[in-house]
Amino acid sequence: MKIICFDIGGTKILKAVVKINGGKFKLLEIEEEKNPRKEDKIKNIILAYCQKNRKRHWAKKVAFSAAHIADLEKKIVSGGKWCYGTANFDLKFLEKSGFSVRAENDGRCFAAGEYFFGKGKGMKSLCSISLGTNIGGGFILNGKNFRGSHQSAMEISFLNIFHGSRWHDWDDFSAGEGIERLYKSKTGRKSSSQDVFQEAKNKNKDAEEVIKQAAEFLGIGIANLINILDPEVVVFGGSVSKQKKYIEKAVAIAKKNVMNKKANYKFAISTLGNKANLLGAASLYK
Numbered sequence: 001m002k003i004i005c006f007d008i009g010g011t012k013i014l015k016a017v018v019k020i021n022g023g024k025f026k027l028l029e030i031e032e033e034k035n036p037r038k039e040d041k042i043k044n045i046i047l048a049y050c051q052k053n054r055k056r057h058w059a060k061k062v063a064f065s066a067a068h069i070a071d072l073e074k075k076i077v078s079g080g081k082w083c084y085g086t087a088n089f090d091l092k093f094l095e096k097s098g099f100s101v102r103a104e105n106d107g108r109c110f111a112a113g114e115y116f117f118g119k120g121k122g123m124k125s126l127c128s129i130s131l132g133t134n135i136g137g138g139f140i141l142n143g144k145n146f147r148g149s150h151q152s153a154m155e156i157s158f159l160n161i162f163h164g165s166r167w168h169d170w171d172d173f174s175a176g177e178g179i180e181r182l183y184k185s186k187t188g189r190k191s192s193s194q195d196v197f198q199e200a201k202n203k204n205k206d207a208e209e210v211i212k213q214a215a216e217f218l219g220i221g222i223a224n225l226i227n228i229l230d231p232e233v234v235v236f237g238g239s240v241s242k243q244k245k246y247i248e249k250a251v252a253i254a255k256k257n258v259m260n261k262k263a264n265y266k267f268a269i270s271t272l273g274n275k276a277n278l279l280g281a282a283s284l285y286k
Contacts, residue, residue, distance in 0.1 A: 002028070002059040003285055004050050004099075007106065007277040008066050010083050010133065011035055013042070014274055015049045017057050018282040025117055025279055028057060038085040043093060050099055061100045063281035064091060065109035069152050075101050102284040106130075107154055108145050109280030110270075111138025114235045116286065117279045119268040127231035129156070129222065131240035134171040139229055159221060174218035174250075176240055182210045197243050215246055219253025227259045237270040244269065 001021070007014040016030040031049075036042060053059050064070070066089075068080035077089040094101050104112070111120075111128035120126035120140070130136035137156035139146045146153050159170040172178045176193040183189070183196045187206050191199070199207035222234065236247055251267045258265065270276055 001061070001285060002057050003061045003063050003282045004053050004057075004059050005278040005281045006046060006049075006062070006064050006066075007109070007274065007281065008042070008064065008077075008083065009035065009106065010037075010067060013045060014278060015045075016275075016278045017053050017059055018278060020279075020282050020286070023116060023121065025282070027275065027278075029053075030275075030278070035083065036085075037083060039089065040085075042084060042089075047094065047097065050094060050097070054099075060098065061285055062094055062102070063284050064101075064103035065106045065277040065281040066103050067106050069150075070103045070105045071151050072103060072147075075103055077103065102281075104145070104281060104284055105136075105138075105147075105151070105154075106277055107136030107156075108138040108147065109277045110136060110237050111140050111154075111235075111280065112145055112283045113272055113276035113278070113280035114237070114270055115140045115143070116283045118270055118272045118276060119235045120233055123232045125229075125231045125233075127225055127229050127234045129225075129234065129236050130238040131175055131218075131236060132238035133176045135175045136238070137225070139231065156221070156225065159224070161217060161221075163217075170217070170221050174214045174221065179210060179214050179240075182214065183207065186210060193240065197246065211246060212249075215249040216253055218246075218250035220257060222250060222254035223257035226254065226265060230260070230263070231265070233266040233268060235268050235270055237272075237276055241269050 002019050005016045013035050017028040019026040066077045067083050069078045075091045081087045110130050114120045115126045125141045128138040135157040137154035157171040161168045179193040196207050200211040
């Protein structure tokens with residue numbers, strides 16, 4: 001089965017054609033371009049790619065990994081005007097051109113990609129944590145992606161933390177933008193999260209303190225998720241997950257704070273990279 005897949009994020013759009021056969025996949029092609037953040041332009045990008053690959057690969061099934069709240073039945077992504085140029089991005093326009101359409105939240109797509117094709121393959125349950133600009137989440141139990149009653153489950157970026165006399169979101173401390181803000185607040189200098197990690201490796205005290213604090217909050221958040229969901233494995237993805245020592249520190253803190261000390265929780269970093277979201281979208285047709 002060949003599926004045209006899209007992963008729409010705030011800065012870029014990934015486009016691919018995936019061939020899946022049971023638990024195996026083959027990426028027939030993949031492209032990337034900047035997200036114009038305008039509804040008409042995004043739809044033109046999507047339609048042009050679908051029409052091209054209907055001819056090239058005889059593919060008529062289309063699947064989306066979409067930032068924000070994706071309604072699987074109505075095929076509308078809502079609440080992401082910053083990403084799509086409209087509060088309600090309707091994907092049904094493709095059906096008028098003869099394509100089948102399915103869509104899912106990007107955090108849950110990452111979870112599905114890892115569950116069916118990655119680090120969660122063969123396991124009963126998986127909790128995913130995507131650490132990029134923000135924090136995305138997903139939870140799968142016995143092959144079923146937990147969506148909640150309103151399609152908004154596992155929006156873990158919005159978990160609350162009380163610190164410094166006020167409430168913050170989890171990603172204010174442990175994701176890319178949060179690390180950048182913490183470093184700027186401490187030093188007055190604007191740096192990318194990758195640069196902050198590098199400064200910490202170079203023994204810069206300010207950077208070391210920021211990363212230490214970020215890892216502590218990340219670890220406590222992981223422990224909270226484990227105590228609630230009790231997954232077999234926790235899989236990390238996103239650009240920040242490439243910082244292995246950071247993940248290792250957070251996991252060590254999580255292990256100290258989980259309730260069930262006898263449980264053999266597994267932790268893994270995705271090796272699928274940006275393919276996980278695309279494969280998770282493709283799995284909507286499994």
